[in-house]
Amino acid sequence: MPGRPGRGRVAFYNPCTEVADTLKVGGTKTIADLVNRLYSGITGKLGTYPTKHVPVxxxxxxxxxxxxxxxxxxxxASLCASLTAKTAQELNPELKPRLVSVFVLFPDWHLEQLSAHSWR
Structure with missing residues (x-):
């Protein structure tokens, strides 16, 4: 957001109902650790924007x-299924409606979208 006199960060974000955000998750040595870190990224972004709907x-x-x-x-497919299951099982029910969607970018440049239907 370009800075404008009298229009700060609060004035910009208050009227927004949805805020998308990205996170680079790296350095994991096992798939289980990767799923846990990706899930942590989801919960972290929901925590960053506690009053917004959030695509991650x-x-x-x-x-x-x-x-x-x-x-x-x-x-x-297996990794996305594990992340979807973890999200559906462990995400606080109060947060589930605010999680709009989850996309995961893989090293072969495939972008996978998790089905929001799975956790709602």
Missing amino acids: FLDACDNPCLYDGAALNLNR
């Missing part, structure tokens, strides 16, 4: 667990 974009490109040496070795 997670960049998972830089994680050793998704590689076998230099070659990609990942099962996107």
Whole structure:
């Protein structure tokens, strides 16, 4: 938001009902750790915007667990299913309606969208 006299951050965000945000999640060595860190990213973004509906974009490109040496070795469908299940089971029921959508970017440049229907 460009700075304008008399229009600060609060004046900009107050009328917004939805705020999308991104998070780079990296450095995990196991798929289980990656799922936990991605889930933590979701809850963190919901906490950052406690009165807004939040679409969350997670960049998972830089994680050793998704590689076998230099070659990609990942099962996107399985990882997304695990993250969806964790979100559906563990996310506070009061937060679920505010989580608009979750997107995960993988190192092969595939962007996967988790089904919001799963946690609502």
